[in-house]
Amino acid sequence: MVHVLIEENYSSNNRIKTIFDGMNSVLKKKRLSLEVFKSLDEIKDRPRVVILICASLKWTMDAIKALNARGIHPLVFGFQYLDTVYQYSCINLTYTKTTYLLTGYLLSENAGETAVIGYNSDSLPDRLKLAGAKHAAEHYGVPVKVFKNNGDVIACIKDFAENCENVKNVVCLNDTFVIIMRKCCPELLQNKRVCSCNGMKISKYMESPYPTGIISYYKAGVQIAELYWFLMRLDEICSTALTLEMDIVPGKRYSGDFPLIDSSYSQSGVDFYGDKTVAEVERLNQTLLMLDEIDEQILHDIMAGDSYETIADNSHLALNTVKYRVHAMTKNAAVSGRKDLMALIEKYNLII
Amino acid sequence: MVHVLIEENYSSNNRIKTIFDGMNSVLKKKRLSLEVFKSLDEIKDRPRVVILICASLKWTMDAIKALNARGIHPLVFGFQYLDTVYQYSCINLTYTKTTYLLTGYLLSENAGETAVIGYNSDSLPDRLKLAGAKHAAEHYGVPVKVFKNNGDVIACIKDFAENCENVKNVVCLNDTFVIIMRKCCPELLQNKRVCSCNGMKISKYMESPYPTGIISYYKAGVQIAELYWFLMRLDEICSTALTLEMDIVPGKRYSGDFPLIDSSYSQSGVDFYGDKTVAEVERLNQTLLMLDEIDEQILHDIMAGDSYETIADNSHLALNTVKYRVHAMTKNAAVSGRKDLMALIEKYNLII
Numbered sequence: 014m015v016h017v018l019i020e021e022n023y024s025s026n027n028r029i030k031t032i033f034d035g036m037n038s039v040l041k042k043k044r045l046s047l048e049v050f051k052s053l054d055e056i057k058d059r060p061r062v063v064i065l066i067c068a069s070l071k072w073t074m075d076a077i078k079a080l081n082a083r084g085i086h087p088l089v090f091g092f093q094y095l096d097t098v099y100q101y102s103c104i105n106l107t108y109t110k111t112t113y114l115l116t117g118y119l120l121s122e123n124a125g126e127t128a129v130i131g132y133n134s135d136s137l138p139d140r141l142k143l144a145g146a147k148h149a150a151e152h153y154g155v156p157v158k159v160f161k162n163n164g165d166v167i168a169c170i171k172d173f174a175e176n177c178e179n180v181k182n183v184v185c186l187n188d189t190f191v192i193i194m195r196k197c198c199p200e201l202l203q204n205k206r207v208c209s210c211n212g213m214k215i216s217k218y219m220e221s222p223y224p225t226g227i228i229s230y231y232k233a234g235v236q237i238a239e240l241y242w243f244l245m246r247l248d249e250i251c252s253t254a255l256t257l258e259m260d261i262v263p264g265k266r267y268s269g270d271f272p273l274i275d276s277s278y279s280q281s282g283v284d285f286y287g288d289k290t291v292a293e294v295e296r297l298n299q300t301l302l303m304l305d306e307i308d309e310q311i312l313h314d315i316m317a318g319d320s321y322e323t324i325a326d327n328s329h330l331a332l333n334t335v336k337y338r339v340h341a342m343t344k345n346a347a348v349s350g351r352k353d354l355m356a357l358i359e360k361y362n363l364i365i
Numbered sequence: 366m367v368h369v370l371i372e373e374n375y376s377s378n379n380r381i382k383t384i385f386d387g388m389n390s391v392l393k394k395k396r397l398s399l400e401v402f403k404s405l406d407e408i409k410d411r412p413r414v415v416i417l418i419c420a421s422l423k424w425t426m427d428a429i430k431a432l433n434a435r436g437i438h439p440l441v442f443g444f445q446y447l448d449t450v451y452q453y454s455c456i457n458l459t460y461t462k463t464t465y466l467l468t469g470y471l472l473s474e475n476a477g478e479t480a481v482i483g484y485n486s487d488s489l490p491d492r493l494k495l496a497g498a499k500h501a502a503e504h505y506g507v508p509v510k511v512f513k514n515n516g517d518v519i520a521c522i523k524d525f526a527e528n529c530e531n532v533k534n535v536v537c538l539n540d541t542f543v544i545i546m547r548k549c550c551p552e553l554l555q556n557k558r559v560c561s562c563n564g565m566k567i568s569k570y571m572e573s574p575y576p577t578g579i580i581s582y583y584k585a586g587v588q589i590a591e592l593y594w595f596l597m598r599l600d601e602i603c604s605t606a607l608t609l610e611m612d613i614v615p616g617k618r619y620s621g622d623f624p625l626i627d628s629s630y631s632q633s634g635v636d637f638y639g640d641k642t643v644a645e646v647e648r649l650n651q652t653l654l655m656l657d658e659i660d661e662q663i664l665h666d667i668m669a670g671d672s673y674e675t676i677a678d679n680s681h682l683a684l685n686t687v688k689y690r691v692h693a694m695t696k697n698a699a700v701s702g703r704k705d706l707m708a709l710i711e712k713y714n715l716i717i
Binding site for chain 2: 026027028105107110166189192193196219220236239243247252253254256257298301302303304305362364365
């Protein structure tokens with residue numbers, strides 16, 4: 014029996030039915046059936062894993078805490094993700110990629126200052142979405158203005174209204190922002206291209222749909238069930254995240270292709286290991302990693318000033334073995350000989 | 366046969382042997398054996414999944430790209446992670462938690478200004494580590510100064526040297542920074558407590574070990590093999606990340622417990638769904654989500670001004686069925702009746 018705990022408010026919507034259809038397509042092959050609960054108190058036995066389907070941060074946090082306290086591993090599917098990933102398993106969405114493609118789509122026809130609306134820095138999805146929008150803007154060489162959501166949507170939109178004179182493109186991190194702006198202040202969006210990273214059902218009913226990323230709830234259900242099955246057969250359950258690819262819907266208003274290739278961003282990262290100083294430390298570390306106990310003793314003796322002969326005698330090794338092992342160490346450290354190796358170890362005050 | 370591709374530089378170190386031991390402990394039960402390659406060109410057939418063991422960003426990016434181009438899914442274990450998670454599977458580490466605990470450990474005995482050294486905003490692990498350090502500092506109410514690493518470790522340390530007069534605690538995001546600072550400018554660390562989020566083997570040989578987080582490479586191997594097995598039996602491979610719990614080593618110099626409980630952070634997030642304006646949109650969206658085709662037709666007719674009787678006639682439904690369905694809609698939208706529901710739909714200019 015598969016235990017599912019659903020946040021009450023969401024238990025009767027169509028999405029949930031679709032998620033269950035996806036789950037059942039996997040679970041019936043394994044002759045498992047779903048049991049749905051609306052409160053943790055209803056779960057009397059102690060399953061290893063409970064699936065949470067949820068939307069609000071508070072409910073989710075409380076449920077995860079309560080499950081962890083009972084030694085039950087939570088598998089979370091919700092509309093909001095947290096950054097304490099190690100306390101639960103979850104389904105992730107391709108937020109960075111989706112926002113990158115959507116932003117690039119806007120920019121391809123209308124390159125210019127881009128506003129990102131509704132950024133909440135506490136939210137992991139929002140950080141991922143912002144990264145995508147920024148990468149796309151960078152690609153087109155246009156500036157990005159970020160309008161933060163500090164828990165008050167109207168204040169965020171007001172801030173945008175006061176600072177949007179040069180904005181040509183609007184990336185809403187959440188559908189709610191487009192919907193409310195279209196309702197409260199449609200003039201703000203005139204002559205601007207808009208996209209939203211998360212499509213709500215509402216957008217289907219809007220006059221001019223905008224490009225958005227949507228979630229296949231059936232696929233989500235399949236993934237939840239696969240992940241459940243994986244976790245249940247681990248000896249020791251570890252937190253696991255499966256990535257669900259979001260679909261992109263271009264909207265009616267715009268034409269043109271998605272111009273950016275999804276693999277082209279994220280290559281600009283600083284290559285930490287390319288730094289010269291780091292390279293020396295890394296090499297030294299590699300050398301130390303490769304030492305076995307005998308090597309370590311030899312290195313200790315060398316640092317104490319012993320000759321190869323003395324070391325060979327003391328450690329009952331052939332002279333050539335000692336020489337060979339030291340040679341390997343100097344090679345690993347990319348130094349020219351024993352003295353340079355000693356100098357390197359002394360340089361970092363290591364006690365061997 | 367399990368295909369493993371190893372970055373040349375790292376192929377002969379002790380860690381790799383330990384990783385393989387962990388992998389084999391799982392794979393031998395499944396009668397699978399490892400085949401190790403050092404270049405992609407050596408892999409002639411087309412496996413579904415190739416395991417990458419790597420360290421440098423460039424090598425990893427190139428290998429992922431080449432594998433994706435050949436339709437092979439990469440499973441990555443390395444010391445550096447990227448944010449294009451959907452292009453590969455990987456083992457994640459508990460960076461946020463580890464840094465949170467380490468920073469809290471420093472602060473518990475010496476609360477005061479805290480420096481975070483070596484932050485590279487392009488790096489996902491660095492962002493996660495910074496989040497942990499900030500949460501701990503917030504808990505103790507102390508300020509955080511972030512010293513960025515833009516690819517030049519010495520410049521970063523110099524920046525720290527010039528701006529550290531009030532710093533009491535130093536959180537190094539990478540062992541390299543402690544090692545180099547102890548070597549080049551030990552006076553900078555005097556009277557300061559230090560920790561590092563990633564322990565290198567080097568730290569074992571240092572005079573006074575500092576608290577650090579370390580990785581069990583055997584466990585990493587077990588997880589890699591479990592993840593490999595999971596991916597191989599999926600009909601459609603989706604990117605998956607397993608979380609590996611880092612161990613914390615307190616170091617010799619400090620006493621005291623780890624004062625912070627690891628589940629206490631990350632609760633301070635803005636609850637987006639608590640916003641009143643959002644709540645209205647959410648409710649409306651929920652209502653729309655719950656419509657089936659018949660409901661949608663009824664709602665359409667209501668918006669067109671039809672009476673219940675007309676709708677019942679046109680749609681061949683009993684009058685009570687129509688009433689019941691509309692009642693359910695108003696209940697879902699949390700409005701008092703049909704007129705309020707119509708007003709709400711008009712408010713957002715929806716076409717139904």
